Amino acid sequence: MQLFSSGLRGGSIVQVAHIVEDLQASMQRWTRQSGVGPFFVIEHFPLKNVLHRGEPCDLDIHVALTFSGSTCFELIQQNDQTPSVYREVIARRGYGLHHVAIATDTFDAEVAKRSAAGDSIIASALVGVGARVAYVDTFSELGCLLEIIELAPPVEQLFGFIQTSCAGWDGKDPVRQLPPPSGAAR
Numbered sequence: 001m002q003l004f005s006s007g008l009r010g011g012s013i014v015q016v017a018h019i020v021e022d023l024q025a026s027m028q029r030w031t032r033q034s035g036v037g038p039f040f041v042i043e044h045f046p047l048k049n050v051l052h053r054g055e056p057c058d059l060d061i062h063v064a065l066t067f068s069g070s071t072c073f074e075l076i077q078q079n080d081q082t083p084s085v086y087r088e089v090i091a092r093r094g095y096g097l098h099h100v101a102i103a104t105d106t107f108d109a110e111v112a113k114r115s116a117a118g119d120s121i122i123a124s125a126l127v128g129v130g131a132r133v134a135y136v137d138t139f140s141e142l143g144c145l146l147e148i149i150e151l152a153p154p155v156e157q158l159f160g161f162i163q164t165s166c167a168g169w170d171g172k173d174p175v176r177q178l179p180p181p182s183g184a185a186r
Helices: 023-034 085-093 107-116 153-166
Strands: 013-019 039-042 047-052 061-068 071-078 096-104 121-127 132-136 145-150 175-177
Touching: 013 085, 013 145, 023 039, 023 061, 023 071, 061 153, 071 085, 071 096, 071 153, 085 096, 085 121, 096 107, 107 121, 107 132, 107 145
Parallel strands: 013 071, 039 175, 096 145
Antiparallel strands: 013 096, 039 061, 047 121, 061 071, 121 132, 132 145
């Protein structure tokens, strides 16, 4: 297997994410308007140990990922009505910008630092590639949430593969399916 490196750096913004109502239509609009692509889709994105406002949460989402340069763009479609960090933003202001994400090599320390500073961690999960994420309520300061992504080797591998595939994209096959990460369970 070829190894890919996305060049993710701890502490830097690595992703801009939007919550969308229709993933297929949104990918088409993003490609048409901004030229990004191809999008890599993971349907029923595997999530484990999801907590939303301290309560266990079982939700069903599709995600689509693409890169423009060193920035990952993520589109998220929630497929059910389960209360979640996604439904909260939709209820607050509708679809659109949901979060910016930073990568960290020290996930526990970063979450602890944010909590000690009085920031509210409103959701967390173990994502399908085996890394942890946490959402910080930065809505009043940034107009969106902040996601903390654990910079684990599988994250680097996935982002590197997608980034390499997007570099110099020829416009063909604008939507590509990715299987759920190996070993992931719903």
